[in-house]
Amino acid sequence: MSKTSDIIQFHYLESAFSFDNRNACKRFITSLFKKEKTPLDNLTYIFCDDEYLLNINRDFLKHDYYTDIVTFGLSEKGSPVTGEIYISITRVKDNAITHGEPFYRELHRVIFHGALHLCGYRDKSKAEQEKMREMEDKYLNAYFTR
Template sequence: MNNPTIRFNFLEPISLVDRTRLKRFTSLLFKKQRKSLAELQYVFCSDAYLLDINRQFLHHDFYTDIITFDLSEKGQPITAEIYISVDRVRDNALNFDSPLKRELHRVIFHGALHLCGFKDKTAKEELEMRKMEDKYLALYERFT
């Protein structure tokens, strides 16, 4: 699909500047990974909101920074929802001594990479995921 729809929805406030550029780059990430994207919704929410989703849909009783739902039909371009806890992103930025903007972009790309097939359940998978996040963060800094 040539013109995927990417939306940012805010249930909790967080500064996300240059949204058009970020949407264009996220579309490029999918193209670089040879994945066809139809529609992607990012929902920025609170820890409590994401914990409820984690309990209800994944049966996990812990906080997380991101949950990705691939809603695609088999053989069709990707349609998905990505929920991001702004509380976790802020905490991670502090814990990793990273600028908030960079940590937010990292999590946005992390969700997209999950949809492209990258996982992070094992140490090896997590290392590969971090490598890909770093790659796309560096590319985004140069993207116009």
């Protein structure tokens, strides 16, 4: 059996960024996948800046706008999840200010948001967005009250 640190990896392209309790966060993400009954093989989070993520958004999704997160599911349908999640620290900081949230909480919302995408949750329609927000809140509250 693989260790959580082997299954979930954090990489920092924004050299000035790192956060505390990374191993606890990785364990929680693993438990999120278990609670969602979604087998997990390998998950990589890449923390970057706005320009890096804008280029990914343009090149791969043909979207010409800033975003806080881009999630790529890389596994075959029916196989355990392998994915890459790119998070713009610049955007998370701005969103935290806009929503009146502490940065640390907004960062975890986005981290869990990407995991939820890989568990099958979508956010294109209003109903999907409401369900996604409900699930983010559920896992945020569980994470911060453990």
